[in-house]
Amino acid sequence: NxxxxxxxxxxxxxxxxxxxxxxxxxxxxxxxxxxxxxPGMGLKLIYYSVGAGITDKGEVPNGYNVSRSTxxxxxxxxxxxxxxxxxxxxxxxxxxYGGSIESEQYFxxxxxxxxx
Amino acid sequence: xxxxxxxxxxxxxAEGNPLTVKCTYSVSGNPYLFWYVQYPNRGLQFLLKxxxxxxxxxxxxxxxxxxxxxxTSFHLKKPSALVSDSALYFCAVRDSRGSTLGRLYxxxxxxxxxxx
Numbered sequence: 001n002x003x004x005x006x007x008x009x010x011x012x013x014x015x016x017x018x019x020x021x022x023x024x025x026x027x028x029x030x031x032x033x034x035x036x037x038x039p040g041m042g043l044k045l046i047y048y049s050v051g052a053g054i055t056d057k058g059e060v061p062n063g064y065n066v067s068r069s070t071x072x073x074x075x076x077x078x079x080x081x082x083x084x085x086x087x088x089x090x091x092x093x094x095x096x097y098g099g100s101i102e103s104e105q106y107f108x109x110x111x112x113x114x115x116x
Numbered sequence: 117x118x119x120x121x122x123x124x125x126x127x128x129x130a131e132g133n134p135l136t137v138k139c140t141y142s143v144s145g146n147p148y149l150f151w152y153v154q155y156p157n158r159g160l161q162f163l164l165k166x167x168x169x170x171x172x173x174x175x176x177x178x179x180x181x182x183x184x185x186x187x188t189s190f191h192l193k194k195p196s197a198l199v200s201d202s203a204l205y206f207c208a209v210r211d212s213r214g215s216t217l218g219r220l221y222x223x224x225x226x227x228x229x230x231x232x
Contacts, residue, residue, distance in 0.1 A: 004159070040125070042206060042222040043160075058219070090159055102167050104150060105220065107159035 001026050004108035006091050012114045013081040021076040021111050023091030030096040032074040033058075033105065034066065036087040043090065049074055050096075081115045088112050118143045120209050122223035129197045129230055137192040137226045139207030148210040149190040150220065151181055153203045160206060166190060177201070197230045204228075 007022045025032065030051045035043040045058030049068040063085055065077040074093075078085060092105040119142045129135045141147055148167055152160040164175025171183045181192045192205060204227050208220040 040224055042120075042224040043220075044222075045219060048219065092160075102148060102165075104162040104165055105160075107152075107161070109159045110157075 003027065004091055004093055004106050006089075006108035006111050008111060009109070010112045012116065013078075015081060015083065015115060017081050018077070018079050019081070019113075021078075021089055021091075021113075023074045023076065023108060024072050025074075025091075025093040025106070025108075026072065027093060027095070027106065028071060029093035029106070030071065031094045031103075031105075032068065033092040033094075034064070034074070034076045035090045035092065036060065036085075037090060037110075038087050046076065046089075078113075083115050086113060086115045118209055118221045120207050120221055120223035122205075122207055122226045124226050125224075126227045126229065129228070131199050131230050131232050132196050135194050135197040135201070135228065135230070137205050137207075137228060139190045139192065139223060140188050141190060141207070141209045142188065143209055147188075147190075149181075149183065150208040150210075151175065151179070151190075151192050152206045152208060154206065154225075155203045163192070163205075199230050199232055202228055202230050 004025045033048045034046040037043050044060045046064050047066040049055045052068050055066050089111045091108040094103045094105045121140045150165045151163040154160045164173050166173045166183045174180045179194050183190050204225045206225050207223040
């Protein structure tokens with residue numbers, strides 16, 4: 001199993017550009033998450049999904065959109081990039097046992113995004 | 117509201133000495149507690165979790181954590197540190213009342229440096 005994969009690894013965007021961060025998992029996990037990590041701030045949840053066709057906002061959803069058309073894929077869309085979106089983005093997934101309360105999350109390697 | 121505090125931004129220990137990385141939490145219901153480790157330019161990796169049962173939880177790479185309900189703490193420990201343990205460590209908590217369907221609340225992270 002490849003686990004959780006993310007592309008691209010690095011990206012530089014100009015202000016106002018758009019892009020999609022890709023996330024795929026091959027563990028048949030129902031739950032998927034997008035986080036951003038800023039230095040000294042831990043991880044903040046952007047969006048999450050409990051299954052195909054179902055998504056919801058996390059702590060910091062403004063400026064982002066998501067979709068979940070399949071169990072495997074959970075892309076994150078930035079429509080109008082702003083410098084405040086400079087961060088490292090992590091995708092994660094977890095199985096549904098215990099209502100996901102007891103289950104750990106599995107993280108991808110991250111995408112480092114710079115908006116200038 | 118759920119929250120996690122990691123009071124030390126950095127912990128420095130000599131190889132072979134015991135190490136402790138501190139974590140305190142605040143939740144409304146019973147806590148589900150997790151430790152993750154992040155090596156440079158990598159995603160987070162699960163180390164161990166406390167759901168219920170014994171207060172001392174054993175995890176990967178020789179790490180363990182002690183759950184203390186009265187002190188609302190979940191400190192990470194290792195009897196003998198290795199240079200290869202140097203990394204960023206995150207504590208995370210979920211509320212047993214199932215807020216936001218499995219959402220994790222992360223601390224800000226503690227940088228552990230083990231010197232030879």
